[in-house]
Amino acid sequence: GQALMAEAREPVRGHLMITHTHWDHIQGFPFFGPVFAEGSEWDLYAPGGRGERLEAVLSAQMQHPYFPVTLGQLAATIRYHDLGEGALTVGGVRVIAQYLNHPALTLGYRLEADGVAVVYAVDHEPHMRERAEGGGIGSTGETTLHAEDARHVAFLDGADLVIHDAQYTAEEYPEKVNWGHSPAEAAVDYALAAHVRRLALTHHDPLRDDDAVDRLVDVCRKRVRQAGGTLDVFAAAEGLTLELTRREARTTRPRRRAAASAASQSAPAHVVLIADDDPVVLELLKATLQSDAFRLYTATDGETALRIARAVRPSLILLDWLMPGLDGTEVTRALRADADPYFRDVPIVLLTAEAGAKKTKEGFASGVTDYLTKPFKAPFVRARVRAWLERVGADWDREGQSG
Known part of the structure; x- marks a missing residue:
């Protein structure tokens, strides 16, 4: 912010992409100088969720007694955009937003302009835990074994630069499962599978000093050599400037437009079916999802789950694998083969x-x-x-325009 203010000869017009609103990602906003400058204009983007708005979150952390200036007192004109997944155009740059795997609704951003693609994907944890715990995701085939990991690789595909979460080492990761971050080795495997040119390791663990970061970079470079790759791996650092050159023309795949999140729409409450024969797990899931005002249905066996699903046509189904009677995969097969075409695409977790x-x-x-x-x-x-409910009913044919 200070550099922008020093270089600008007139009010600044800018865009700020926020991955999620955990405090370590937004606490610097009240100190961002350009938003105090009269005449400046800023568009702020972040993932939206049910009942959550970026403006409200930023306003809350700037209330008294936390901060002397409220959000409404900032001199700049600020516009807020609560996003879902998809593509939009921001100041001539094509931006693709995709959900990451984190304990908060989190978006990664892929920016494409002038034949160059840059992906910013921090606060992401591999979906295939066993591969990450074993020292990395593994070969290209194993990297994409989990459908969501394959989706992440496709998000990074062919990028000139990927700035990726690399908070842990493979040895540290087993103690950090479900914390929402990647081992550096997993970031390398993602990048290799996606044929990325350069990988910047970031979101360094706060307890890791510069020497330890350098050693981790060496480990990652060795991993690239062992895989026979040409990926350039380095550690992101404050003040680092990179120049990216255009490669051969790449194919632009259609992406759904990044429409306003469902949180901003007056849609009826989503229906969620939970099926698990463990009463403790069932109650935990009910308590977790009740805060989002979902309409919840529960079952403790496969046959009941199948009957309820056909009756209420839920927006999403959570199925335990091992249940009395039909197990989770058998219920899934029955629904996918159902005469009602609705069940061909309903998310089943x-x-x-x-x-x-x-x-x-x-x-x-x-x-x-x-x-x-x-x-x-x-x-x-x-x-x-x-994240899955935000994806339901998205339109892949058009791109939204902003700025």
């Missing part, structure tokens, strides 16, 4: 304590959409459910 390679393949072969691996934390469940 499998709850399981066994999500290794064999089980992962089996689950996705049955038609499940995603996994929640036990034990899980309530914030992770809430974020994943909200």
